[in-house]
């Protein structure tokens with residue numbers, strides 16, 4: 411009772427309230443806990459000082475120990491090693507749950523394996539004609555785990571490693587705000603860098619072996635290249651092109667990529683670059699051949715379009731100078747950018763300014779000389795293959811396609827009879843193979859007239875007979891076959907009607 415009477419009352423102003431708070435604390439320490447406030451204050455100050463000194467000492471010791479006991483490596487986010495390591499750590503350590511704090515991602519871009527795995531989990535209760543609900547399948551998709559910004563410690567081959575995801579600020583030209591760039595730091599307990607080097611080599615080999623049958627596609631996004639796709643490499647045999655043309659192209663690229671060729675170019679003072687022009691109507695296989703070539707030679711594709719909204723000469727030069735030394739740069743629809751010379755009569759209405767080198771800057775500010783500079787200027791990377799595609803080769807300036815910039819011109823045309831038969835057979839190859847293995851094969855194949863090679867040929871030839879040569883693209887023919895991908899006989903029966911309809915559509919488009 412006495413103590414409650416002694417308790418300070420609510421203060422009338424802030425100073426009074428502080429004072430009453432202080433009085434209350436003193437009263438609690440002294441009367442309730444029986445402690446001397448002066449001693450408590452001294453001890454608190456002492457502990458705070460110890461903790462500050464402790465923090466400094468630990469930081470110093472950590473720094474010192476790091477210097478003498480840790481070896482470390484830093485990797486920038488846009489370096490291929492970053493991808494190699496992240497895949498390796500995800501597959502080898504995350505799956506074994508040795509990391510306890512991770513970032514979980516839903517799968518946005520399913521690979522073929524993801525989809526097959528998801529379908530396998532619902533396949534048993536799935537009726538043949540049932541409609542697929544993608545939502546149901548999505549629910550079965552694996553969740554991906556990735557390390558996040560914190561540091562993680564893991565043990566590998568008798569070594570202790572620590573890696574940390576972080577960001578560093580990069581000063582930007584013409585901007586006071588620095589750009590944040592991701593980086594990875596890998597540390598290893600021990601004074602030798604050898605375990606980290608071995609680890610990175612292992613990650614690199616692992617990644618390259620895992621992705622041996624895939625082609626990565628990058629696209630310029632401003633000043634940098636970003637990965638947009640990683641897909642199974644296209645088999646070159648699925649691309650229909652005159653045999654001699656295909657073989658010449660393969661031999662030419664093979665010769666160019668041979669490690670000894672680089673020295674030869676250097677000895678002769680020739681810039682080590684090779685360019686190809688693929689021309690032809692839409693849907694005739696230019697992009698398909700490019701993808702297949704990248705697969706054959708195990709290189710990645712770097713796609714550029716002069717029509718991208720962010721594209722200007724500076725960006726183009728920078729992108730061309732930052733591709734890896736072995737890759738395929740695909741410059742799509744080069745005719746669409748309107749790169750013309752002053753003396754071209756068609757140019758007058760498009761032109762906006764003289765570029766000072768006999769060319770003009772089209773509306774989006776990329777001149778012919780800018781493109782030539784990017785392709786083979788001093789800063790342009792060596793060792794790459796350049797493939798330019800166009801629907802209208804006749805519109806291209808001679809400077810753009812002169813030897814040295816374009817070393818081989820591959821012309822694609824609308825398909826003749828042979829190509830159509832090849833397309834038909836290629837589309838039904840899997841069906842024939844699966845039927846050959848199945849129990850009901852004989853009956854079904856007899857029905858489809860696919861019992862032997864002859865029967866297959868007969869279907870393909872009948873199919874091609876129904877389509878006039880040089881009129882319809884392979885893309886359109888492929889689209890039609892896809893409607894009957896389980897039934898070649900029906901494709902043959904329906905082809906004539908489809909051709910009539912397609913030719914009528916093409917005529918009306920031409921008339922417009």
Ligand SMILES: Nc1ncnc2c1ncn2[C@@H]1O[C@H](COP(=O)(O)OP(=O)(O)OP(=O)(O)O)[C@@H](O)[C@H]1O
Pocket residue numbers: 648649650651690691692693694695696697698699800801884885886888
């Ligand atoms: N010669 C071909 N061999 C195999 N497939 C082809 C061929 N031509 C077209 N196709 C098929 O048609 C589709 C479109 O082909 P692709 O994109 O390669 O044509 P493109 O010539 O690059 O067309 P565009 O000029 O419109 O870019 C692809 O799915 C491809 O499989």
